[in-house]
Amino acid sequence: xxxxxxxxxxxxxxxKRLLMTHVVFxxxxxxKSLEMMHLLLxxxxxxxxxxxxxxxxxxxxxxxxxxxxxxxAHKPTLQRCIAELQALSExxxxxxxxxxxxxxxxxxxxxxxxxELGNGxxxxxxxxxxxxxxxxxxxxxxxxxxxxxxxxxxxxxxxRLEQVVRKADGMIYCVSRKGVTGQQSNGMSGxxxxxxxxxxxxxxxxxxxxxxxxxDDIRSLPESAAIAIIGSGLLNAYNSGGLDxxxxxxxxxxxx
Amino acid sequence: xxxxxxRYGQYGGSYIxxxxxxxxxxxxxxxxxxxxxxxxxxxxKKELQQFSGRPTPLTHCANLxxxxxxxxxxxxxxxxxxxGAHKMNNVIAQGLLAKRMGKTRVIAETGAGQHGFATALxxxxxxxxxxxxxxxxxxxxxxPNVFWMKQLGATVVPxxxxxxxxxxxxxxxLRDWSANYSDTYYLIGTSCGCAPYPEMxxxxxxxxxxxxxxxxxxxxxxxPDRIYACVGGGSNACGIxxxxxxxxTELIGVEAGGIGDEPGQHAKRFHTSQARFxxxxxxxxxxxxxxxxQLLPTHxxxxxxxxxxxxxxxxDLESRGEIRMTSANDAEVIDAFRRLxxxxxxIPALESSHAVAAALREAPDMRPDQHLVINLSGRGxxxxxxxxxxLGDTAFNDFLTHYLKQDA
Numbered sequence: 001x002x003x004x005x006x007x008x009x010x011x012x013x014x015x016k017r018l019l020m021t022h023v024v025f026x027x028x029x030x031x032k033s034l035e036m037m038h039l040l041l042x043x044x045x046x047x048x049x050x051x052x053x054x055x056x057x058x059x060x061x062x063x064x065x066x067x068x069x070x071x072x073a074h075k076p077t078l079q080r081c082i083a084e085l086q087a088l089s090e091x092x093x094x095x096x097x098x099x100x101x102x103x104x105x106x107x108x109x110x111x112x113x114x115x116e117l118g119n120g121x122x123x124x125x126x127x128x129x130x131x132x133x134x135x136x137x138x139x140x141x142x143x144x145x146x147x148x149x150x151x152x153x154x155x156x157x158x159x160r161l162e163q164v165v166r167k168a169d170g171m172i173y174c175v176s177r178k179g180v181t182g183q184q185s186n187g188m189s190g191x192x193x194x195x196x197x198x199x200x201x202x203x204x205x206x207x208x209x210x211x212x213x214x215x216d217d218i219r220s221l222p223e224s225a226a227i228a229i230i231g232s233g234l235l236n237a238y239n240s241g242g243l244d245x246x247x248x249x250x251x252x253x254x255x256x
Numbered sequence: 257x258x259x260x261x262x263r264y265g266q267y268g269g270s271y272i273x274x275x276x277x278x279x280x281x282x283x284x285x286x287x288x289x290x291x292x293x294x295x296x297x298x299x300x301k302k303e304l305q306q307f308s309g310r311p312t313p314l315t316h317c318a319n320l321x322x323x324x325x326x327x328x329x330x331x332x333x334x335x336x337x338x339x340g341a342h343k344m345n346n347v348i349a350q351g352l353l354a355k356r357m358g359k360t361r362v363i364a365e366t367g368a369g370q371h372g373f374a375t376a377l378x379x380x381x382x383x384x385x386x387x388x389x390x391x392x393x394x395x396x397x398x399x400p401n402v403f404w405m406k407q408l409g410a411t412v413v414p415x416x417x418x419x420x421x422x423x424x425x426x427x428x429x430l431r432d433w434s435a436n437y438s439d440t441y442y443l444i445g446t447s448c449g450c451a452p453y454p455e456m457x458x459x460x461x462x463x464x465x466x467x468x469x470x471x472x473x474x475x476x477x478x479x480p481d482r483i484y485a486c487v488g489g490g491s492n493a494c495g496i497x498x499x500x501x502x503x504x505t506e507l508i509g510v511e512a513g514g515i516g517d518e519p520g521q522h523a524k525r526f527h528t529s530q531a532r533f534x535x536x537x538x539x540x541x542x543x544x545x546x547x548x549x550q551l552l553p554t555h556x557x558x559x560x561x562x563x564x565x566x567x568x569x570x571x572d573l574e575s576r577g578e579i580r581m582t583s584a585n586d587a588e589v590i591d592a593f594r595r596l597x598x599x600x601x602x603i604p605a606l607e608s609s610h611a612v613a614a615a616l617r618e619a620p621d622m623r624p625d626q627h628l629v630i631n632l633s634g635r636g637x638x639x640x641x642x643x644x645x646x647l648g649d650t651a652f653n654d655f656l657t658h659y660l661k662q663d664a
Contacts, residue, residue: 054536054549054550055418055550055551056418056423056424056427056536056537056551057427058272058273058427058430058431058434058537058538059273059275059431059434061431062417065417065418065427066417069417069418072550075548076548077548078548102536103271103535103536104534104535104536104543104545104549104550104551105548105549105550106549107534107535107549108534108545108547108548108549109548109549128273128274129271129272129273129535129536129538130271131270131271131272131274131277133261134269134271150274151273151274152274153274153275153277155275155277155278156274156277156278157278160277175274175275178275178434178435178436178437178438179275179431179434179435180431180434180435183435
C-alpha cells in the first residue's frame, strides 16, 4: 500500500479525524513561515501542507494570493524550501509533509529534480492547475515518496470521477464547493452524498478542503471525511493575532 | 493545426483548476454546436455589420508611401469598429454564444480597457449582467474606458494583487468563473487561456484577414507582400494573420519593446532569454518568467500590449517560421503615432502604433510596386491623456487644471 495511505489509515484507526494544515513558504518571511510550521507540528498536526508560492495562484482566494505575493518578495527557491522540509521531516517523524504549488514553478524546477531532492521528505504533492489527463508530466515522481494527490469537486461528473480515482493514490482531495480558497461556505453537512459517491469507488482516504474555517465546520463533516484540510482559516488567524491566535484556533480545531 | 485537446505544437492545451472542468467541457460543446448552426453564424454576421459597422475599410496611405519611397502602405481599419477597436469582433460572437448557452452574466478581463469596453457595450445590448476585472494600474492609465464601462452598466473591479495589470485581471476573472460558472460566461478578450478560447477568439477575429483578402484584390489586384500587427495577447494579429498563413504573404508580429531589455521594462515574449515555455493561466505558451518560474512584470506605453504570455497559436507559428516577430520601443511608437496622425489623418491607438512603427521602419527597404498592410487594431482617442503627456503638451495640463477648478 502507498505509504501516505498507510499513514493516514493507521492514524485514523487510533484516533479521530486527521488535520491537514497549510502554510505558505516564505510568508510573512521564510523564518516566520518556518515558525508557523514548527508550531503546527509541535502541536501534533498529522499532515502539513506547504505551499510554494506562485505569482498567479488562480485557485486561491485573496488571503493566500496576497500571502504568496508577499512571500515572493523574499525570493524563495524550491531548493531552499525542500531543504527546510527535510529538517522538519527528520524532526517530526510522526507527521507527514505535502507540497502544494502551481504547475509552472514545479515545471521550471523539473520533476526529475523534485523526485530526487524531495524523496523521503515529501509524501504527496498537490497541483491545483494540473488536470488528471496531464499526469504524464508527473511520471518522474513514480519511484519517489511524492504521491500526486488529485482533486475532485461536487460537480465532477461520474465518468471523470472514475477516471480520477483510477489514477489516484495516497489520498483524494475533495473540494467542498465552487470557487477558490478562503471563501465562506454554506457548511459541510451537505457533502454526504458527494463523498459517498467517491467512497463507492475507492478505499483511499478522503480529505475535504475549501471553506473549512473553524471547529464547527469540522464537527459537521461527514464521517467519510478522514482528513479536514484548513488553509485560509489558519492564515487569517495568524494575520489577525500572530502565533498565539494560530495556536488557539489550532487547539479548537484539534478538539472539534 | 490544432489537435483535439486544443494544442498548437507544444503550446496551448488546458490547465485549469478541477472545479472548472465541467463548465469548460460545456463551453467546448456549445461552441462546436454553435459553429455548426447556420442561424448562429448569420446572427454573428448581422451584428458585425449592423452593430459594429463591418466591413472595415482598407485605407491606402499615399503620403507616407511616397515619403518613404518604399512599399505601398495600407491600413486595415479595425479602429473603425464600434467601440474603436477590433475587440468588438470577438465580443459580439462570444456574447451571442453566452446568450445561446443561457448564461445571464458575463465576466471579462481587460488591459487597456478596450475589451472591457466592448464587452460592456455588447452586454448592454444583449441584456447581460457584466463584470470587468481590470488591473488597478491600468485603471489609472485608462480611466476614460472605465468611465464608459460604468455608464454602460458594467461593474469594474480593480485588481490590486500582483503587478495589478492584465495578467492579474485574468487570474481574478478565472477565480470569479470558478465560483459562478452556473450562470456566468467568461468572455476572454484575447487568443489565450484554456481551450477552446485561443481557437475561438482567433476564429472570430479571422474576419479581419478574410475581409483584407477581398479588399486587397479589389483595391490593388494582389495580396499584400507583408502584413504587420501588434501582439499583446495576440488576437488582432491572429485575426489578420490566420487567413494568410502559408500564402506567401510575410506576417510580422510586433511586440512592446518598452523602455529597455531588463525584466519589467518591456513585454517581449520572443527574442529574449526572459521568456520561455511555461504553463500558467490555463494554458502553455512562451511566458516572461524568472528562473523559478514566477511570471515577470511587464511594461509598455500601451496597456493593451502589457501581457506576460502570448497566444499559443502565435507561439507555435513563430516556432515553425510561419510568422516573424519583432518589436518597437516606446519612443519609436510615439514617433510612429505622430507620423501617421500628421501625414494620413488617422489617429492610431498606442497598441496599433507598434505595428505602424515596425512597418514604417521596414517599408523603405521594399519596392514601390509592393504592398504592406498594417492592422490598425484600434483608434487613439482613448490614449489622449497618455499621448498628451508623452508629447509634452503642456496646454493639455492647463486644460485639466482649468477643468478641475471648474468642477470645484
